[in-house]
Amino acid sequence: xxxxxxxxxxxAPAQGAVTTALEGDGMGCHGGGETLLAAAKxxxxxxxxxxxxxxxxxxENAGPHDQPQSMCPAFGSLRVGLRMRRxxxxxxxxxxxxxxxxxxxxFYGARRSVGYVPFNSETLxxxxxxxxxxxxxxxxxxxxxxxxxxxxxxxxxTASGVPxxxxxxxxxxxxxxxxxxxxxxVPTHAEAKDVLSGAMxxxxxxxxxxxxxxxxxxxxxxxxxxxxxxxxxxxxPVIIGQxxxxxxxxxxxxxxxxxxxxxxxxxDCVSVAAIHPFYTAAVREFQAAGRPVIGSAPVGVEGTNDxxxxxxxxxxxxxxxxxxxxxxxxxxxRGMLASKPIKGRITLSGYEGSELLVGRLLVECGAxxxxxxxxxxxxxxxxxxxxxxxxxxxxVQFRASLEQDLAAMREYTPQLAIGTTPVVQKAxxxxxxxxxxxxxxxxxxxxxxxxxxxxxxxVQAAIGNQSRFDQMKNFFGDVGMSHNAGVWEGVxxxxxxxxxETKRQMEKLMKKRKxxxxx
Numbered sequence: 001x002x003x004x005x006x007x008x009x010x011x012a013p014a015q016g017a018v019t020t021a022l023e024g025d026g027m028g029c030h031g032g033g034e035t036l037l038a039a040a041k042x043x044x045x046x047x048x049x050x051x052x053x054x055x056x057x058x059x060e061n062a063g064p065h066d067q068p069q070s071m072c073p074a075f076g077s078l079r080v081g082l083r084m085r086r087x088x089x090x091x092x093x094x095x096x097x098x099x100x101x102x103x104x105x106x107f108y109g110a111r112r113s114v115g116y117v118p119f120n121s122e123t124l125x126x127x128x129x130x131x132x133x134x135x136x137x138x139x140x141x142x143x144x145x146x147x148x149x150x151x152x153x154x155x156x157x158t159a160s161g162v163p164x165x166x167x168x169x170x171x172x173x174x175x176x177x178x179x180x181x182x183x184x185x186v187p188t189h190a191e192a193k194d195v196l197s198g199a200m201x202x203x204x205x206x207x208x209x210x211x212x213x214x215x216x217x218x219x220x221x222x223x224x225x226x227x228x229x230x231x232x233x234x235x236x237p238v239i240i241g242q243x244x245x246x247x248x249x250x251x252x253x254x255x256x257x258x259x260x261x262x263x264x265x266x267x268d269c270v271s272v273a274a275i276h277p278f279y280t281a282a283v284r285e286f287q288a289a290g291r292p293v294i295g296s297a298p299v300g301v302e303g304t305n306d307x308x309x310x311x312x313x314x315x316x317x318x319x320x321x322x323x324x325x326x327x328x329x330x331x332x333x334r335g336m337l338a339s340k341p342i343k344g345r346i347t348l349s350g351y352e353g354s355e356l357l358v359g360r361l362l363v364e365c366g367a368x369x370x371x372x373x374x375x376x377x378x379x380x381x382x383x384x385x386x387x388x389x390x391x392x393x394x395x396v397q398f399r400a401s402l403e404q405d406l407a408a409m410r411e412y413t414p415q416l417a418i419g420t421t422p423v424v425q426k427a428x429x430x431x432x433x434x435x436x437x438x439x440x441x442x443x444x445x446x447x448x449x450x451x452x453x454x455x456x457x458x459v460q461a462a463i464g465n466q467s468r469f470d471q472m473k474n475f476f477g478d479v480g481m482s483h484n485a486g487v488w489e490g491v492x493x494x495x496x497x498x499x500x501e502t503k504r505q506m507e508k509l510m511k512k513r514k515x516x517x518x519x
Contacts, residue, residue, distance in 0.1 A: 036159040036184050044161045045180060052185040055194070055280040057377050058399055068188055068375030069402045069422075070351045072097065074181040075104055076192030077152050080256040082110040086147040087260070088140050090115030092133055092162065093154025115140065124160050134167060141171035147260040148175040150196060158182040175203060175260070187399070188375045190353045191278055193231065197256045198281025204263035205285055216253075216265045225252030226311060227269040227286070229293075230276025230353065232446070239448040240273070243298055243308065246325040247317045255282055271314040273297070273307075276353040277381035295381030298447050299357045300364030301333055306384070333449050340456045341366030344415040344463040349373035349405040349423055350437035356385040356396070358418075358441055358455070363392050365456050371408035373400030373419075416463045431469040433462045 040049060074093075078101055081089035091098050091114060102114045117136050119129040133151060140149055149171075153162055157180075164178025179199050186192050207213050226249055228237055241251035253266040272286045272293045283293050292314040298304040305326055312322035345368040348359055359372040372389060376382075378398045386396045397404055405423050409432070417427035417434040418441055427434035435441060440458060445451045482494075 036155055036182065039159040040161065040182065040185070044163065045158060048180055049185050052195075056187050056191045056278075058187050068351060068399055069420075070188040070190075070375055071104065072101060072154075073183055073186040073189045073192040074152055074154055075101055076186075076189035076194075077150070077179060077181045077196040078105055078114070079108065079110075079189075080193050080196045081150040081152075082112060082114070083256065083258060084148075085259045086145065087150060088115060088146050088148075089150045089152065090117060090133070090136060090140070091152050091154065092117045092119070092129070092157045093152075094156050097154050119157070124156070124162075129157065129160075130162050130166070133162070133164070137167060137176060138171055141174040141176075143173040146174050148177055148200075151176070151178045152196075153178070153180040153182070155182045155184060158185070169203075177203060187377075188351055190276070190351055190376055191280075193256055194279040194281050197279060198285055200257075200260075200263055201255070201267065201282055201285035204260070205267055205289055208264060208267060213264045214261045216261055217259070220265070220268070221250050221252065223248055223250045224270040224315060225250050225265070225268070226315065227252040227266045227272045227291070228254045229272055229274045229279050229282060229286075230254075231256060232275060232354075233442075233444055235445045235450060236275075236447045239445060239450055240298060243304070243325060243329050243448060244311070246328050247308075247312050247315070247321045249311075249315055249317065255279070267291070270316065271311060273311060274381040275357075277356075277379045277385075278353050278376040280379065283381070293381065295379075296384050297354075297357050298329070299361040299451060301330055301337065302364065302388070303357070303360050303385075304329055304333065304448065329448060333452065336449055337365055337452055340453070340460075342456055342459050342463075344368065344459070345370060345412065346416045346418065346459070347371040347405075347408050347412055347414045348437070349400055349408070349419040350442065351375035351420060352438060352442045354442060354446065355437070356382055356389060357446060358437075359389050359394060359396075360385055361446060361452060361455055362459070363389070363394065365452060365459075367459070369394050370412040370414065371395045371397070371405075373397040373405045373408065375400060415466065416459060428469075431473045433465045433469060435459075435462050 078089055078091070081087050082105055091101060095118060098116050105114060115136065117129070117133050119132070123129045123132060137149055137151065140146070151164055151167065153164055159182065164180065167176050167178050169176055177196070177199050179195055181192050181195055186195060226244060228240065228251060232254065237251045237254055244251060252269045253262040255266050257263055257266060267286070267289050269291055272291050274283060274293050274295045275297045277295050286293055294310045294314050296303060296307050298307045308326050308329070309322055312325065342362065342365045346362060347370055348355060348362065353374065353376045355372055355374040359369055362369045372394055376398065378386065389396050395408065402422055405419055406426055409417050409423065409427060414432060417423060417432050418437055419434065420437060424434040424436050435458065444454045444458070446455070
């Protein structure tokens, strides 16, 4: 008879396929990524999941640490919707997930409400959840207030097959965009921006094919435009426009757009600059509209030279005008880079998708860059940048995990580590100056002279902080480290003899168990 005070021990089930999805704690999420993926496929989501697997490829055999660690992917789609005028975003998912996403959205400056359709086991299983979503959409569809309503299925509704595709395409003139953004299908929040951007471009392209559409607020552009793909610092499109001017081109709208009518203007371009190279669904819509797509960006001398040539050729610009644009931009940039070189060894990692561009700029600014890690995948639009960096001796890691980023920092012992929050935290523990990529690098201009000048300034200042780290390390010593960790009333005393005795007893116990197993 089993002792009621003893916790029963059951044999662990045989290990199945390893999942790259993050495990959750919400209602139904505890099943794990592989279980949710199988459930979603059996519930009729195979087509959308197959498309995601193609658009956002990852290593299917990856272990739990061989993957990017990012915030909930759905945040990317939520962010795109919340930044658009006259657009309402509604979430369908576990309450804990919705809470985390709304908290993060307001932390990043959202100034509007996020809709939420709650559910329980009964409404999920019986199909009542879909009816609740439908009712919510009809209640919100006010054409005086909204151009579009975006409904996002999170993990559990996606796994349960909640069919957002059955919602009306429009209600009272308000467009209805339903998308699935599960953590087990979309690897990073950066790529989730593409899920919604691609869906909106597809809808807008269909409207264009069906007849006249609304003009941009400022009217149509008077010159051929280059659409810009990827969120970037507000000054960058202006800088790019100045570079394009000698070619009689202008910088078109940035996708993700800030308003629905800008989608029409974005499609009304002569070429597309995939500044962020992971917008696969958006690229598909531009290509369906017959627009050529060019990767990389005008960063550094070589990057700007190559990019202007590629954009000019794709846009049908005569070579003489391309040369004029290059001459206007490159000469002053060479002088600035020569006068303010970066001196220092650097490792770089992030999950925004622009990491390779920053890496190119660092190298051209004179930095001894050893490693670039990006949570995003390799694509045809970042291949040129990856090849260029590797030719300079830089290790490039796509779908980089935190463990790979930390291993690179330990291997290359940089004088500056640029990375995500946990990378920066670890670097500071090691007294290595560090910069948080998203807030201190991505949130500043990168293009042209302004980008190089801004980056040189912040990087040089950070590397120059080494003496401050050394002073703090000398002052605090090993306080808070190892056996000193925690809060103490007295000075902690290390007792290695206790550790030695515990280790001896454990070895003795293991030998006893092994002898018992052998009979």
